[in-house]
Structure formats: structure tokens, C-alpha cells
Amino acid sequence: MKKKVMVFGSFVVDLMARTPHLPVAGETVIGSxxxxxxxxxxxxxxxxxHKAGADVTMVTKLGKDLFAEVALDAMKTLEMDTSSLFYSEEIETGSALIMVDEETSENKIVVVLGACSAIGDKEVESISEIIEESGYLLTQLETNISAVEKVIDIAKKNGVKVILNTAPVQPISDVILKKVDIITPNEVEAEILTGICIDSQESASKAADWFFDKGVKNVLITLGSRGVFIASESKQEIIPAYKVKAIDTTGAGDAFNGGLVAALADGKDLWEAARFANALAAIAVQRLGTTPAMPTRKEIEEFISNN
Structure with a gap:
């Protein structure tokens, strides 16, 4: 039976420009x-x-402004439930300024989190029943940490599997880490958190041991074009990425995490779920943008069958 998924995290409006090269300090570049x-x-x-087939409750916080309508319009178009959104009367909806190099697909991003950085304890408590009914909680570090801590605590107390994506990277308390079932840093985030440079499977294994010592149950370290390193208590492996021509890597990690939780909720084991997530991310990086780049379940299945 497919399990419900709660995704608790940020919403910002992406303002994306493609440019022949990323500007250096003081330089103005004409974008394309x-x-x-x-x-x-x-x-x-x-x-x-959601597009990968999961039964998703999306929880975030918006301002009362025009940018909030961007979220609502997108959710209505995708037929996503909007009943668990929070609103701020005082703080604006978040925004992100994104520059993408059209030659290399590298990017630079500035995020102003706005309303989703001010989710209160009472707001989290108001969704306790929805958390309890979920099979999986997926969250990140792009909202205020107090809200992340509280939502993880409620999930853990009710037997909900917790997936923590450690982006944008910042210190995480041992109290949080010991409640995490699956942690999904990329290689840079893993190095910042553990102090171990991830340049081989051996070093990734050492980083995984650091997380295990903190109480994390399973570790997935995404390695970009090299794939993903997975470690459980009994098994370790690097699952290669699909070879594709990327045109925009913005949101690749988000694509992977969304695919991972969708596949887990559908009953796949961690290894199968990672392969599914790799496929979702491979499709997404061949498209422009973040949310608009996410593929449907049918597209993912067709991609896997053809590769």
C-alpha cells in the first residue's frame, strides 16, 4: 500500500537568468x-x-503578496492540496535570484527566504495529525531550524520515517541527527558536516560512519555526475548516474530527493528508490528551471526502460 508523504520546507519564487558566463564581482553580463x-x-x-506519483502534503509558508499566487497557481495546476499552507501578514514570500551559465550549466544563487523562515511552533502543532498519518517526512534546512526540529520530533514520536536533506548546509544538532532515518547530503555538504573530503568510496564510507555515530540510520551522499553513494548498516554501494547532457543543474538535488521519497512511499527498497531518483534527476537536468523541470511518473518509467 502506498504511504502518504509530507514535504515540509521552503517556497520561493525563482527569478532565473541564463548568461554566456557567470559574472565576476563588479561585472555586468547581458543574459540570453x-x-x-x-x-x-x-x-x-x-x-x-507529487509528479512522480506520491500522495504528497506540501507544507510551507507564504506572504500575502503577488509571489504567493505563483505557489498557489502552480499547486492548483498540478492538482496539489493547498490546505496545509501557512501565511504571514508581515513577511513577504521568499525569492531566489539564479544565474545559470549556458555553457557549463553551473549556477550562482541568492535566496531570500522570507515567510518560510518564520514558521512558528503553533503552526507546526496544527499539522500534527497530518504528520502522524504520513509514512514519510521529507524536510530540508531552508526554513527556520526551530520548525525543522519540531516537525522531525513529532514525526519520530509517531513512527514516521524521517528523510533530511541537508541543504542549504548549516550545523545540525546531534538531537536532530539521532532522529533521522535517511540523510541526503551532497558531497560538499557531507564534507562540511563531517570534515571528511568526499573524493572516493572509502572517504564516503568514513563520512557515513560519522553520521552513523550520530544515530542516523541510512546515508545517501549525492555525487553529481558520478551518482549516489548509499550506506546502510549492512551494505554500501555507489549507484552510477545516468549519462545525459545537462543544460541546467539547478534543482537536481531536489529532483533526487523528491524521487527518493516517492519511490520509498511506493514500497521500493532504498537501493531501488535511489535508482528511481537518479532517473528523475537525469530528466530534470535536461530541462530549464526547477519545478517546471520535474518529470511525470510516466516519463520516469519510460526513461528507465530506455536506459
Missing amino acids: LFKMGPGGKGFNQGVAA
Whole structure:
């Protein structure tokens, strides 16, 4: 039976420009394309999971402004439930300024989190029943940490599996880590958190041991074009990435995390789920943008069958 998924995290409006090269300090570059659309790590992951077939409750916080309508319009178009959104009367909806190098697909991003950085304890308590009914909680570090701590605590007390994506990277308390079932840093985040440079499977294994010592049950370290390193207490493996021509890597990690939780909720084991997530991310990086780049379940299945 498919389990419900709660994605708790950020929403920002992405303001994306493609440019021949990323500007250096003091340089103005004439861009070739501009797009505005829904984004934020939490929202991207929620949409990715929803389009991949998961039964998703998306929880984030918006302002009372025009940018909030970007979130609502996207959710209504995708037929996502909007009943668990919070609103701030005082703080604006978040935004992200994104520059993408059209030659290398590398990016630079500035995020102003706005309302989703001010989710209160009472707001989290108001969704306790929805958390309890979920099979999986997927969250990140792009909302205020106090809210992340509280939602993880409620999930853990009710037997809900907790997946923590450690982006944007910042210190995480041992109290949080010991409640995490699956942690999903990329290689840079893993190095910052553990102090171990991830340049081989051996070093990834050492980083995984650091997380295990903190009480984390399973470790997935995404390695970009090299794939993903997975470690449980009994098994370790690098699952290679699909070889594709990336045109925009913005949101690739979000695509992976959304695919991972969707596959787990559908009953796949961790290894199968990681392969599914790799496929979702491989499709997404061949498209422009973040949320708009996320593929449907049918597209993912067709991609896997053809590769």
C-alpha cells in the first residue's frame, strides 16, 4: 500500500537568468533568457514527489503578496492540496535570484527566504495529525531550524520515517541527527558536516560512519555526475548516474530527493528508490528551471526502460 508523504520546507519564487558566463564581482553580463516560476528546495521536492506519483502534503509558508499566487497557481495546476499552507501578514514570500551559465550549466544563487523562515511552533502543532498519518517526512534546512526540529520530533514520536536533506548546509544538532532515518547530503555538504573530503568510496564510507555515530540510520551522499553513494548498516554501494547532457543543474538535488521519497512511499527498497531518483534527476537536468523541470511518473518509467 502506498504511504502518504509530507514535504515540509521552503517556497520561493525563482527569478532565473541564463548568461554566456557567470559574472565576476563588479561585472555586468547581458543574459540570453529570463524565467520566473515556483521554486525553493521544499517546494521543488514536493512537486517532484507529487509528479512522480506520491500522495504528497506540501507544507510551507507564504506572504500575502503577488509571489504567493505563483505557489498557489502552480499547486492548483498540478492538482496539489493547498490546505496545509501557512501565511504571514508581515513577511513577504521568499525569492531566489539564479544565474545559470549556458555553457557549463553551473549556477550562482541568492535566496531570500522570507515567510518560510518564520514558521512558528503553533503552526507546526496544527499539522500534527497530518504528520502522524504520513509514512514519510521529507524536510530540508531552508526554513527556520526551530520548525525543522519540531516537525522531525513529532514525526519520530509517531513512527514516521524521517528523510533530511541537508541543504542549504548549516550545523545540525546531534538531537536532530539521532532522529533521522535517511540523510541526503551532497558531497560538499557531507564534507562540511563531517570534515571528511568526499573524493572516493572509502572517504564516503568514513563520512557515513560519522553520521552513523550520530544515530542516523541510512546515508545517501549525492555525487553529481558520478551518482549516489548509499550506506546502510549492512551494505554500501555507489549507484552510477545516468549519462545525459545537462543544460541546467539547478534543482537536481531536489529532483533526487523528491524521487527518493516517492519511490520509498511506493514500497521500493532504498537501493531501488535511489535508482528511481537518479532517473528523475537525469530528466530534470535536461530541462530549464526547477519545478517546471520535474518529470511525470510516466516519463520516469519510460526513461528507465530506455536506459
